[in-house]
Amino acid sequence: MGMDNPGGIPYFILEFGDELVYFSPYTVSLFILALVFTLFAVIAKPERQVDIVFGGDAFYAKETSLAELKFRRFMAIACGFASMGAMVTGDLFNFTLFISLVGICNVGIVAAVKNRHVQNAAYQYGIVALSATVPLFGAAALIAATTGTLSMVELWSNASLAVPLVVKALLVLGVMGEGMAPFYAAKAEMFRAPGAPYVIMCSLSSLLIFLRVIEVVLVI
Amino acid sequence: MSMWQEYSIGLLLVFIAAAIAFFALVIEKDDLHRLLLLDLVEVPSLGIIALLGTDLAEALILPGLVVGIAELLALSQIYVTKEGLRERKVQGLNIEVIQADAPLIISVLLICYGVILSGFTGGGVAGLGVVFYFMARGHREHFELLEMASGISWAIWIFAFFVFMFIPEYWLLALFMAAIGILLKVIVKMSLVGTMWGDGNG
Amino acid sequence: MIGYLLFAVTFGLLLLGIHRKAIARIQRRPGPPVWQEILHMLKFSFKSTWIPATASDTLFVGVVLVAIGIWSAALFVLLAGGSILIIFGIYMLHKIVEHGFGLSSGSPYGKFGGVRSVISAASEIPLFVSVAVVALYTQSLDISSIIQYQNVHGPLLFIVPLAAVAMYLVILSKMPFGPFSIVESKELVSGYKTEHFGVWRAGLQVSNGLKTYVLLFLFITVFMGGIPLWWTLAGMVVLTLSLSFVCALSPMLSPFDSVTVQMVITGIMVVYAAVLGVFA
Amino acid sequence: MTKKKDILRALGLLTGAIMLVGLILQQGGILPLAGYEAVLVVCFPIFVICVFLWWMAREHGEDIPFIGY
CATH class of the missing domain: 1.10.287 (Helix Hairpins)
Structure with a gap:
């Protein structure tokens, strides 16, 4: 049993059996932002990153090849969809699945860049993201084991269901591992990869899932 | 307790x-x-x-x-x-036993048994049979065909779920559709494994 | 509402102008007139404008629209007494906007500004802690309930002063010329906004005005309660002047030091929240 | 170039009109306040940028050369 309506009163709850989706002012605003940035990724042409010699006049612009562009755009759109799903889902297991999808897509967006530093950063980040699935899925399974349900609405409306604090901490830890921009320094290296609308999806999705997990932890 | x-x-x-x-x-x-x-x-x-x-x-x-x-x-x-390992050639499997006729018989048996089992497990068994077949006979590029079969079976599977959701009276039909769909899907996906040994070597 | 929106933009820019003027006077310079930031907005809007050849066109323009949009949404949520969590979310997303500004142009200066904006994300956690502490007392995240609580128990400023300090630091890290404003430091020209010139910069000014208005208004509302509008505006001016003193008298930290200091503050705040959580 | 400016002016006028209609509907009690605010959040940024782009200086024409103070 969590706090009353931390994200505002839900507008409506859409149920497909156990799978449920719910729209509160908070989740809707995050969803719309994910949507807007996904649209940017769909229609924007990539930037041509300019490298300069600091203190000098020499500069050159990097070009993004068409194949790379297509792949990264696909990954960025997938990442946008995954974060949109993570924003509005009302099912804890789906939430963790969407978050691990965001983790893979983040790696995919930067991994297409043929630059050794960027690839190394992406690889290290991928290792962190993959090992973060343990606390992430673990938390979802433990919630199911202690309360018998994975539905956030159920956990929120039924006062007798209490999720242990340790499990909440595990969930937050998992999300941090999957996509927490501020806590993973190598990601800054990833952000230097050229291709603006795609790279921005990395930081957007990690911030969005962080914002959502705060709400989830408060709700359950 | x-x-x-x-x-x-x-x-x-x-x-x-x-x-x-x-x-x-x-x-x-x-x-x-x-x-x-x-x-x-x-x-x-x-x-x-x-x-x-x-x-x-x-x-x-x-x-x-x-x-x-x-x-x-x-x-x-x-x-x-x-690590720049892409240039390295991948060696295909070259196992003599597999190139004989015995795997063909085994694969036919496995496929038949798989179809009888149906569902996810059946798909796994039959898929193993198809893997044997491809390994024994080699393959020409049938990827498009396989992909198409996989796509159609997936569509059947999803459609069966819609039947479950919206017209539950026809659950038996939906059950069969789902079973066949997943059977085909798993067969196709597993058979792709059989064709994935190296490039250009059959 | 549209009138209020325009008022918020103008007043927010005026506050930024006061900020600049106060800093100048503290440093014994004449400084620009207080309405300089409003003039800036108008001046930039008349300038000839295009999209740089290296830029990612849609993102370059879209991020300006998003910047104005999210802060108008924040203003409306604040006025309607909605959930403070939404405003927190919008505040975090402003980071994405800064990142988008920096990355969309292809310019290395903008890019470095964007990357610095991402690594200084530690400055957001004190805000979350102060939100958590406030929620601990009021048992709600709705701004209207927080105002209700303060009508009964008196201003939260005197109940949880450290939470107010945390939020003050968060606002400080968003003020220009402050010790934590590494994203706009001069070795990066103008940081993330280097390449956004002309009309785009004018749009950015609009969103900056809104942002300043919303953040200061939020501080007054959460820690002083629902006082009349005139008093709130006066409080915002006083708050701006105090921020100007801090900004004028402290040097800008290096990126590494800035992040370290913010992390230390975050650590202290988390411990404070934990202590309050155990004993409250 | 003028064509682009016409589009921008039209877009600015359109979003301005939408906001005005929203205001009237809200005052008339037909549109709830939250709906009007949603309209504003979408239209206000577009309106601002379009108006700015519309009244901004020409892109062609001579610039005044810098001749020193």
């Missing part, structure tokens, strides 16, 4: 396994070894889900497994690109 105790013991074991795996990951410095160790890290997370011991757990393990494998594949791709 005893169930709860068993669950706690299982949980403790899984967490010990996870801790060992994480410890190994921390002290290992070689990137390739870390990639291999990651699988060891992945398994406890499935273990925690499996400990639920209900139908729900079975339903949850599958997506968890898929996501885990996808991440692992993505990471190994990055590793290959990062």
Whole structure:
């Protein structure tokens, strides 16, 4: 049993059996932002990153090849969809699945860049993201084991269901591992990869899932 | 109470396994070894889900497994690109026994048995048969055909679920459709494994 | 509402102008007139404008629209007494906007500004802690309930002063010329906004005005309660002047030091929240 | 170039009109306040940028060369 309506009163709850989706002012605003940035990724042409010699006049612009562009755009759109799903889902297991999808897509967006530093950063980040699935899925399974349900609405409306604090901490830890921009320094290296609308999806999705997990932890 | 105790013991074991795996990951410095160790890290997370011991757990393990494998594949791709291993030629399997006629008979038997079993398990068995067939006979590029079959069977499977949801009276039909759909889907996906040995060598 | 929106933009820019003027006077310079930031907005809007050849066109323009949009949404949520969590979310997303500004142009200066904006994300956690502490007392995240609580128990400023300090630091890290404003430091020309010139910069000014208005208004509302509008505006001016003193008298930290200091503050705040959580 | 400016002016006028209609509907009690605010959040940024782009200086024409102070 969590706090009353931390994200505002839900507008409506859409149920497909156990799978449920719910729209509160908070989740809707995050969803719309994910949507807007996904649209940017769909229609924007990539930037041509300019490298300069600091203190000098020499500069050159990097070009993004068409194949790379297509792949990264696909990954960025997938990442946008995954974060949109993570924003509005009302099912804890789906939430963790969407978050691990965001983790893979983040790696995919930067991994297409043929630059050794960027690839190394992406690889290290991928290792962190993959090992973060343990606390992430673990938390979802433990919630199911202690309360018998994975539905956030159920956990929120039924006062007798209490999720242990340790499990909440595990969930937050998992999300941090999957996509927490501020806590993973190598990601800054990833952000230097050229291709603006795609790279921005990395930081957007990690911030969005962080914002959502705060709400989830408060709700359950 | 005893169930709860068993669950706690299982949980403790899984967490010990996870801790060992994480410890190994921390002290290992070689990137390739870390990639291999990651699988060891992945398994406890499935273990925690499996400990639920209900139908729900079975339903949850599958997506968890898929996501885990996808991440692992993505990471190994990055590793290959990062280390510049792409130029290296992949050797095809060259096993004499497989090139004889015996695997053909085995594959026919397996496919028949798989079709009788139907569903996910049947798909696995029949798929194994098709793998044998491709390995024995070699293959020309039938990828488009396989992809199409896979797509259609997937559509049948999804359609069956819609029948379950909206017209539950026809559950028997939907059940058959789902069983056949998943059977074809798993066969096709597994047979792709049989065709994936190296480039250009049959 | 549209009138209020325009008022918020103008007043927010005026506050930024006061900020600049106060800093100048503290440093014994004449400084620009207080309405300089409003003039800036108008001046930039008349300038000839295009999209740089290296830029990612849609993102370059879209991020300006998003910047104005999210802060108008924040203003409306604040006025309607909605959930403070939404405003927190919008505040975090402003980071994405800064990142988008920096990355969309292709310019290395902008890019470095964007990357610095991402690594200084530690400055957001004190805000979350102060939100958590406030929620601990009022048992709700709705701004209207927080105002209700303060009508009964008196201003939260005197109940949880450290939470107010945390939020003050968060606002400080968003003020220009402050010790934590590494994203706009001069070695990066103008940081993330280097390449957004002309009309785009004018749009950015609009969103900056809104942002300043919303953040200061939020501080007054959460820690002083629902006082009349005139008093709130006066409080915002006083708050701006105090921020100007801090900004004028402290040097800008290096990126590494800035992040370290923010992390230390975050650590202290988390401990404070934990202590309050145990004993309250 | 003029064509682009016409589009921008039209877009600015359109979003301005939408906001005005929203205001009237809200005052008339037909549109709830939250709906009007949603309209504003979408239209206000577009309106601002379009108006700015519309009244901004010409892109062609001579610039005044810098001749020193």
